[in-house]
Amino acid sequence: MIEWKNLDTLHSFQKLQALPERVSLKEVLAGEAGGRRVKEYCVPMAGGLQFSYAARPVNRPILKALSALAEEAQLAEKFRELYNGAMINTGEKRLVLHHLTRGQLGDPVMADGVDKREFYTGQQARIDAFAEKVHNGKITNAAGEPFTTVCQIGIGGSDLGPRAVYIALENWARANDTLKMEAKFISNVDPDDAAGVLAATDVAHTLFILVSKSGTTLETLTNEAFVKEALCREGLDPSNHMIAVTSETSPLAGNEGYLDAFFMDDYIGGRYSSTSAVGGAVLSLAFGPEVFHQFLEGAAAGDRLAAKADMMKNPAMLDALIGVYERNILGYQATAVLPYSQALSRFPAHLQQADMESNGKSVNRFGEPVNYPTGPVLFGEPGTNGQHSFYQLLHQGKNIVPLQFVGFRQNQAGVDVDIQGSTSQQKLNANVAAQIVAFACGKEDQDLNKQFDGERPSSIIIGEQLDPTALGALLSHFENKIMFQGFCWNLNSFDQEGVQLGKVLAKRVLAHDTEGALAAYSQLLSI
Template identity: 60%
Template sequence: MEKNNISYIDLDQAKAFKALETLSPLSLEKLLTTSAIAEKTAASGAGLSYNYAAMPVGEKQLELLEQLTEEMQLIGKFRLLAAGGVMNTGEKRKVLHHLCRSELVGKVLDEKGQDIGAFYREQQRRFSDFAGKVHAGEITGSTGKAFTTVLQIGIGGSDLGPRALYLALEGAVEAKMKGLFISNVDPDDAAAVLSGIDPERTLFILVSKSGTTQETLTNRDLVLSWLESKEIPGLKPGKQMVAVTSATSPLAGSDTLLDSFYIDDFIGGRYSSTSAVGGVILSLAFGPEVFDRLLKGAAETDAIALNAPFRENAPLLDAAIGLYLRNILHYPVTAVLPYSQALSRFPAHLQQLDMESNGKRVNRDGKPLGYSTGPVVFGEPGTNGQHSFYQLLHQGTDIIPLQFVGFKKSQRGEDRNDEAGINSQRKLNANLAAQIIAFAKGKEDVNPNKSFPGGRPSSLLVGDRLSPEVLGALLAHFENKVMFQGFLWNINSFDQEGVQLGKILTKKLLSGETEDQELMAFDTLLR
C-alpha cells in the first residue's frame, strides 16, 4: 500500500482482468445496432463526444472493464497525480501538466512550500503580456521593424504538440503572426524554413527544458549564423530570440536573449503543449485569448476524466476499451484517423504521446512485465488515407483497431455545393460514416479479391467544429487516455529512458571517445 490507500499491482494480477480473459470474443456485426450507436456515447469536454458502438465490447465486457478501473484505482491515481504525488517513479518527480489549465484538487506545493500552480499562471501571464506587446508594436525586431513571423526551434515535445496545435488553429481563428517550426538537426530542415522568412521581422523561440538539447542548440547556432551572414545594419540576432526553458538551465535569464519563459521538471515534453512550450508560440500566432480558449477546453476534459462515472467518462472508457483490444484481443497496432485536414500533424503528436509514454517493458518498480503494453500508433487525415493504407486495414491479414475523429461543420466555412446540392464537408463525413460501417460489417463476394471480412473495430470522436475549445478537449482526451492506460499496465508513463542510449552513443561518436568498432564502421559508411 502507498499513501492515500492507493496500491499498485500488475494488470495480470487483477481479478477483473482474469475474468475478462475468460470471456469469448463477440461478433462486432451483431453488436453494431441502431440503438447501440445512439447509446454508446460519452462526453469528453467542450462538446466533443466519444462513440464506441463499433467496438467489440458488450455489456459483460463493459461491466468487467469498469470493475477493472475500480480495482486498479484509476481515478484515485489520477487524484493523487493531480494533487502532486510522485508519479514519475523513474525520475522521482511530480507530474503536473494538468495544473497549466486548472486546479483539479486544490493547490500543489513544491519542496519549499511554494504554490506550483501559481508559478505556471505567472509564466502564462508573462508570455501573454509579451505577446500583447509584440502585437501592439511595443516590442519590435532589433532594427525597429514589427515582428510578423514567429519561428519555434525545438524537437520532440517542443515541436510535435505545438506544431500540431498551430496547424489545427490556422483555420479556426484569424492569425496575428505566421508560425513556423525547425526541429530536425538535418540542415535541410532549417535551410528550407529560413529561405522563406524576413530576418528583421522574425521572432525566434528557442525551446529546451534542459537548455542542452543537442539538436535544438545546433539549430540555434545555425540560425544565429544565418542571421549574422545577412549583414543587416543594426540586426542583433540574440535580441530577436526568446527562450522557453527551466529556471536552472544554461539558457535561463541570458542577457543575450530578448526574454525567457519558464517550465519545470514536473511537465514532460510530450505533455507540455498547454505550458509555455506551446503557449508562447500559440499566443504570439493567434493571441493569448485563443490560447485561453484552448486551455478551457482541456480543463473541461480533465474535469470529466477525474469525476465522471465510467460510462460517462470518455477518456476512461477509451483507455479501458483500448486495453481490451491490446491485452484480450491482442491487437498490437492502432490507427488514429482524423477526418480534418487541420489535424494533419495530430497523429504525429499522438505517436510521441502514446509510444514514448507507454512503450515500456517493466513496471513502475522496474520489474519485467508478462503482458503487452502500448501499441504502435500511426495515422493520416481522411480521405487521403483511404487512397493510401486503407487497403491493408480492410483486407490485410491483421486487424488494426481504428480511432476516427470527425466534425459536423468545416473549420473555415469555405465550401460549395455541387450540382446535386452536396457540399465537400458532407462528402467528407459521408466517407467517414461509410468507412466505419465498411470496416465493421465488411462484404461477402464470390470473388475473394472483392470480399471484405469485416469485424474491424473502430471508435469515433466527434465534435461540432474544430474550435480552440474543442482542440483543447481533444488534446486532453488523449493525454488522459494515455495516463489511464499507463495506470492499468502499472508502468511509469512519464519518463522516456528509451531515447537516451542513442544520444549517448552519438555524443561518444562525435567526441571521438568510442572504441566500438561496429559503431565506427557504420559511421564510416555515412561520411
C-alpha cells in the same frame, strides 16, 4: 490506500479474460438494433464533442467487467494522487503536473517552495503581456518594425505538440480574424530543415523561440546556431530576435542573448507540454493570448471529466479501458488515429510520441518485467488521404487494427463548394460514416479478392467544428487516455529511457570514440 499492481494479477482482469462471449460487430450493427446501438453507445465529452464507441467490440457484460477493472486498478484514485502532487514519475522521481497548467483539480501542489499552479499561471501571464507588446508594436525589431512571424526551435515535445496545435487552428484563426503572426517550426538537426524554413522566412521580421528545458539539448542548440548565423548574415543582432522557454536553472535563463525567458520545470514532460509555456509562447504570439486561453479551457474541461470515478461518465477512462481490452484480450497490436479534418494533419504525429514514448515499456513502474503487451504501435493520416494509402491493409490485411476516427460537422474556413448534389464537407463526412460501417460489417463476395471480412473495430470523436476549446478537449482526452492505460499496465508513463541510448552513442561517434560496428557505420556515413 493506493496499490500498484501488474494487470495480470488483478482478479477483475482474470474475470475479463474468462468471459466467453466475443462481440460480432456485424451482428450488433445490423438492422434497426444497429441504429439504436449507435445512439446508445455514445458519451458526451468536453468542448461539445462526443465519443461514439458503437463499433468497438464491447457489450454490456464486457463494459461491466471493464468498470470492475477500473475500480480494482484504482484508476480514479491514481489520477487523484497525480493531480494532488504525488511522485508518479518513479523513474525520475518527479511529480507529474501538466494538468496544473490548465486548471486546479484538487489540492494546492507545493514543490520547490512554491505553489506550482501559481507558478504556471504566472508564467502564462508574463507570456500574455509579452505577446500583447509584440502585437501592439511595443516590442519590435531594431529598426522599429513589427515582427510578423514567430519561429519555434525545439525537438520532440517542444515541437510536435505545439506544431500540431498551430496547424490545427491556423485556418480557424484566419476565418475568425485572430491570426496575429504566422508560425514556423525548426526541429530536425538535419540542416535541410533549418535551411528550408529560413529560406522561406523574412528573418528581419521574425521572432525566434528557443525551447530547451535543460538549455543543453544538442539538436536544439545546433539549430539555434544555424539561426543566429542566418541573422548575422543579414546584419541583425540575434539578441533582438530571440526569446527562450527553459527552466529557471538552465544557462538560457537570465542570458543577455535573449529578449526574455519564460520558464517551465521538470514536472512537465515534453510530450505533455503544449499547455505550458512550451506551447503558450508560440501559440499566444500566433493567435493571441485569448485564443490560447480558450484552448486551455477546453483541456481543463476534459480533465474535469477525466477526474470522474464512473467509467461511463469518463470518456478518456472508457476509451482507455476498451483499448486495454483490445490490446490484452483480443491481441490487437496497433492503433490508427484517423482524423477526417485536414487541420489535424499533424495530430497523429503528436500522439505517436505521446502514446508510444509514454507506454512503450516492458518493465513496470518498479523496474520489473511485465508478462503482457503494453502500449500499441500508433500511426495515422488524415482522411480521405489515408483511404488512398494504407486503408487497403486495414480492410483486407491479416492484422486487425483498431481505428480512432475524429470528425466535425462543419469545416473551419466557412467556405465550401456544391458538386453533384453535395458539398465537400458532406462528401468528407460521408466517407467517414461509410468507412466505419465498411470496417465493421465488411462485404461477402464469391471472389475472395473482393471479400471484406469486417470485424474491424473503430470509434469516432465527433464535434460541430474544430475550434480552440474543442481542440483542448481533444488533447486532454488522449493525454488522459494514455495515462489511464499506463495505470492499468502498471507502467511509469512519464519517463523515456528508450531515447537515451542513441544520444549517448551519438556523442561517442562525434567524439570519435568508437570501435567495431559503431566505427564502421561512422565511416560509412563519413563522420
